[in-house]
Amino acid sequence: MIRGVDMGERGYGRVNDEVIGRLVEVLGERNVKADIVERYVYSTDASLFSSLPDVVVTPENTSQVVDVVRIASEKRIPVTPRGGGTGLCGGAVPLYGGIVVDLSKMDRILEVDLDNFCVTVEAGITPERLNRELAKHGFFFPPSPGSKKMCTVGGMIATNAGGMHAVRYGVTRNFVLGLKLVIPPGDVVSLGGKVLKRCLGYDLIQLVVGSEGTLGIVTEATLRILPLPEKSAVVVAYFKDVSTAAKAVNAVLRKVIPSAIEVLDKWSIEAVNRYVPSLNLPRAEAALYFEVEGSEQEVERQIRVIVDACRSHGGETEWTSDSKEKERLLAGREIVGGAIMNIDRGRVRVYEAEDVCVPIAQLPRFVEEAHSISERYGIPVCIYGHAGDGNCHSGIMIDPKSREEWEKMRMMASEIYELAVKLGGNISGEHGIGLLRAKYMAGIHGQALHIMKKIKEAFDPQGILNPGKMGFT
């Protein structure tokens, strides 16, 4: 954990009474918090990192965000934007102190435009609430991260969030049509709009998506939406080894693209069974969870394709389109995160090497070799995730009181990253770099890191936006 980094080491300006006074002037007292309790609350996200901000602001509109960035620019004070605080890599941790900009008060739906199949929202809305509103019109916003009840659309844009439905619908970047972006020294740049295609010079929207708040603060977004499917169903299959499960996935993808293809390894299945024994999942080496969506006929056809593919690869298969039954069948996948947390009261899950992505055909090798690493260190690793796009979530479980296990965990994480890269994969499919994976950036990108640095300078020459992240900001 990183604590008490000296704000001064990069020559950043300090948040003094004058700065606080000016923030209060533009935002009102209710939107400026500098007491120690608030600062503690905002010192961390869902990661292990922690660093105190000097002040937290909760702007209510874009113009207030502009004011904050203007004040910060004048004094060269770090500004760290924050959505739901659900990030696992420390992306919203204010490493050099300064101002945390919590965008959660900016959560309005500004326009639902069904004629143009898009919606314009403020950055602080959660995807779940957005989808609740859209459902009233028969539409939805497909990207669906595990944290959908708490994370924000702004945070999803910052990390190019994926989730279970990426295999069919794509990730957040595929749905962003327009952005309102606040950049230093306090300007608003409007990018894109309601248009589905554009070829207008460098695509700055695509550059901002996934930039983790280091290029600007997204305050509004226009998002593509789709009509809700008529029907959906779930197929679950249990396999004797991960390799045949992966072959079944390949066979399915040659015929249909389900809206989700999720996998649990044997340890994840074990964790689920210990956590909720009544689920009583079969003891298998791998469980696959498929979701399919479409017209009634199409759903039936997809079920047939999937069941055939799983059975012909030896999978023990169940399916349903009944909504209660769907919940029961999917329960294993839904609760696996919590189950892993509770597998052993003496152990906690450490979010490290928790989001590698490999070419989908390499999934079995990844699981097998990650299990070997786990055995070698004597520390349990549960693997689950998005089999349809090779994105594996590894739950490393350690005794938090053991210094030795922390050390082992770090070595294991390095090995898991190396394994993913060796298999042609990468170190993060959807969670991002933040602080957690910053040290790997130079090795991964080589010369391209220099280009990223220059891009950062183009947007933020003073280096005030979310400094210290990604290994080059």
Add this chain to the structure above:
Amino acid sequence: MIRGVDMGERGYGRVNDEVIGRLVEVLGERNVKADIVERYVYSTDASLFSSLPDVVVTPENTSQVVDVVRIASEKRIPVTPRGGGTGLCGGAVPLYGGIVVDLSKMDRILEVDLDNFCVTVEAGITPERLNRELAKHGFFFPPSPGSKKMCTVGGMIATNAGGMHAVRYGVTRNFVLGLKLVIPPGDVVSLGGKVLKRCLGYDLIQLVVGSEGTLGIVTEATLRILPLPEKSAVVVAYFKDVSTAAKAVNAVLRKVIPSAIEVLDKWSIEAVNRYVPSLNLPRAEAALYFEVEGSEQEVERQIRVIVDACRSHGGETEWTSDSKEKERLLAGREIVGGAIMNIDRGRVRVYEAEDVCVPIAQLPRFVEEAHSISERYGIPVCIYGHAGDGNCHSGIMIDPKSREEWEKMRMMASEIYELAVKLGGNISGEHGIGLLRAKYMAGIHGQALHIMKKIKEAFDPQGILNPGKMGFT
């Protein structure tokens, strides 16, 4: 037309005998052409622009491209990459002379990886040949520009090419998983790979897609591919006005996403009928062409949805899944480009304002107001294009011998661009900026243009890659 730009005005180095000698040394005589005939051939693309290169090279591998860029960097000589030369905006025209790098000899398929649903190719392959090879395995690469027989995958990446199937499958950027990019002063940067998701800092792949050869030379690409659909069908419908046609499109898109939704306006229909009278299309204000793909059942269902939507909006509707009949039904859309060229022997089509994109619900207003502009100037404009994503191709027909009509055409083009922007649209959906639309960039992007300039400098500090394009390079 731009001719005879003085190479010296930006202080670029000259291609002298020493440079030619070094190029011959690394590429071999057969790959270096400096005679005037070859230089003329490479002085233009499918646009109205023309400017002589000093030398044309045809590298056979990435290492030769590196050598060319290294030599060019040393002497600060402009380097203009070229694919199939089918660009309509002058993107491949060597405005400041120098070296044209024709990548068409690099046209190999390096790997078809069906287990990972991707293919790795050299940049010079045409999408048609790629799809012919992929079809043998039951797969395809979905982006399908009108120039698919002649353009190259490298050119498609440079312009983020769209085409008829973007409404369902997306544009080129949605299919690029990995790139090999040569940047000054002669380095190879490998981006991405076979992985479907990544969250690893700024997404340089997404930045390079659509950058029109100004950030680097793409020599290889790893592309996502999909299984060929089981079946396909075509529905054509004729409407009494564009507005009801657009409503039918909206009604369709609320239930299914066809693989193409194309539109012809009344003048395009007229052009087709004059060009091939035997087609005898009904005299309508708008024709819609839908293509649908999927399983047999799904194709049937989509036909039903589309036919119902068109009929309930007063459309006269025909459909078929017979492959010969499909060709006949689609013929109007397929030949419209040629038909417009031949509508009047005394007129030629000028590619200006030919690719605006508007929010899809604004299509009727765009067509109506563009027709008013046409009437006001007394110059015919045929409008056709991708109704499913609001991307309109306007064919402006002028008498090329009339200086007055050239002048009018320029004013009309400006008005059409302004109209698109007024309707919330943009000036290019899929063809790009190049030289043609360079002068509009400052007005469109404002401050963001400054950021683009800095990004350009990050990749190419000497400004040798395709200079003079996009209004800021």
